[in-house]
Amino acid sequence: QKEVEQNSGPLSVPEGAIASLNCTYSDRVSQSFFWYRQYSGKSPELIMSIYSNGDKEDGRFTAQLNKASQYVSLLIRDSQPSDSATYLCAVNYGGATNKLIFGTGTLLAVQP
Amino acid sequence: DTEVTQTPKHLVMGMTNKKSLKCEQHMGHRAMYWYKQKAKKPPELMFVYSYEKLSINESVPSRFSPECPNSSLLNLHLHALQPEDSALYLCASSHPGQNNEQFFGPGTRLTVL
Numbered sequence: 500q501k502e503v504e505q506n507s508g509p510l511s512v513p514e515g516a517i518a519s520l521n522c523t524y525s526d527r528v529s530q531s532f533f534w535y536r537q538y539s540g541k542s543p544e545l546i547m548s549i550y551s552n553g554d555k556e557d558g559r560f561t562a563q564l565n566k567a568s569q570y571v572s573l574l575i576r577d578s579q580p581s582d583s584a585t586y587l588c589a590v591n592y593g594g595a596t597n598k599l600i601f602g603t604g605t606l607l608a609v610q611p
Numbered sequence: 612d613t614e615v616t617q618t619p620k621h622l623v624m625g626m627t628n629k630k631s632l633k634c635e636q637h638m639g640h641r642a643m644y645w646y647k648q649k650a651k652k653p654p655e656l657m658f659v660y661s662y663e664k665l666s667i668n669e670s671v672p673s674r675f676s677p678e679c680p681n682s683s684l685l686n687l688h689l690h691a692l693q694p695e696d697s698a699l700y701l702c703a704s705s706h707p708g709q710n711n712e713q714f715f716g717p718g719t720r721l722t723v724l
Contacts, residue, residue: 531710542701542715543654550710587653591711598667599713601653 501526503590505602513610518575520605522588525569531591532564532571533599538584547573578609614638615716617702623722626692632719634685634702640714642707643685645677648699648718660685661707692723 502525512518520534531550535543547562549555549571555562561574571590575582588602615636624630636643642661646654659667660679668677674696676688685702699720703713 531712533712535715542699542718545712545714548710548712589713598656598659599711603653 501590501592501600503588503600503602505586505588505605507603508606509608510605511608511610512578514578514580516578516609518578518582518607518609520573520575520586520588520607521570522572522602523570524588524590524600526590526592527566527569529566529569529590529592532562533589533591534560534562534571534573535587535589536582536584537587537604543587575607578607580609580611583607583609615702615704615714617700617716617719619719620717621720621722623724624689624692625724626694628692629688629690631689632687632700632702632721634687634716635683636685636702636704636714636716637683638704638714640704640706641682642705642711643679644703644705644713645675645685645687646701646703646715647696648701654701654715658687689721692721694723697721697723 534547537543549562549564559576563572585604587604589599618633645657648654657671658677663679678686699718701718702716705713
């Protein structure tokens, strides 16, 4: 059973702080990793993709991947109240199964 | 045009109705997906089409019937639904292959009375 685990939160951070979101996955053959942001009542929005070990930065967002430890994280610098949302980690196991496995999501609340 | 569109945005139907959800993408993607999402849960995969052929059916009840008329369009036909089928129905698309970066449409909020 392939699993993706996230802390459901809520994770509460003050405005301007760094928010750190973590995700672990169970299957070592995982190849692609994604972070989606989902506002209440809206659809998931892809914000970061990462495929190789290390860090990937895009604006205020940094994704970190460690395949040996089977975890992926998302850092949000200078957090804003508009970042308050549920963040979903998704893992693609590739091969013949063209599907993403989603974690349950972490609710982030940025306090003004 | 780099988005996935879905119609209608909201749908209310009775248990004896037949309705269809529609999805369209102009991203040149050849894989399209239907997901169901209940409140405070992650999206749950229902169907995958790859190159217009159904490649994954996640044991979805037959009251949900997918159709992929061409590479840009995906439909979900609904018949004899139950109140527990009320949810947000999401369409997504991607390039088939290793990375599988999926882009979601805005969803259809379905209520079954």
